[in-house]
């Protein structure tokens with residue numbers, strides 16, 4: 001009964017589609033899409049994410065630029081770097097990898113990015129436009145989740161969807177998209193967080209659970225209705241002496257015990273993660289083509 005949602009395979013397919021489009025653009029004499037990334041410090045997770053983004057650019061035929069700064073970079077230096085990227089006509093879109101060191105205001109950094117180049121979809125203009133259903137850059141993880149539901153023809157209309165977590169990056173935007181009058185969407189959404197009592201009872205009513213709290217194995221078998229759809233956004237590094245890296249990724253779902261009860265479930269790794277990267281590539285292509293914000 002249980003079927004795996006293969007994010008890795010879907011992401012590979014979409015990258016091939018994007019690469020084909022880029023080949024056509026270049027054949028028409030247009031420039032290659034160009035994504036830039038700002039990386040501050042040497043956080044292991046951030047290093048890995050940014051390396052995956054650079055590699056995905058190569059696979060899609062994009063140009064990429066990585067700008068690195070040390071942990072002691074000032075907010076002013078970062079703001080100046082952002083101004084240069086905003087003004088550079090060769091750069092179609094760029095991201096500032098989060099989290100940033102504590103002495104830097106993430107919100108000030110995000111708001112300094114030209115919303116027309118904000119391929120992360122974190123700028124208030126893009127967040128606001130998404131919330132009222134206007135064309136915009138949709139942040140990569142929520143978009144990756146919606147793309148999986150779409151490509152796997154998983155019904156969402158009229159379903160009960162429970163979102164675990166209310167972060168600006170995942171929980172809030174994915175709950176907005178799931179309730180939107182759209183396909184996929186049209187679900188009845190409940191958002192649970194650290195102050196929610198009776199999370200187990202609420203989850204048991206869910207047709208779709210989107211787990212994005214960063215708490216390994218939080219969703220257990222007793223919280224899942226038979227036949228439910230489970231989307232696991234968790235990617236916590238847990239120690240694992242048998243790996244040469246010394247860690248492995250664990251999702252927010254107790255996969256081994258939950259999977260047999262589900263209709264569909266995303267694995268970790270190989271589920272939402274690869275879709276997040278490919279959604280950033282899709283946004284970069286949209287930016288290069290000026291599809292969302294024509295000049």
Ligand code: GUN
Pocket residue numbers: 095096097098099120140141169
């Ligand atoms: N940190 C965690 N997720 C993301 C993301 O999607 N974009 C950026 N820039 N930083 C992140």
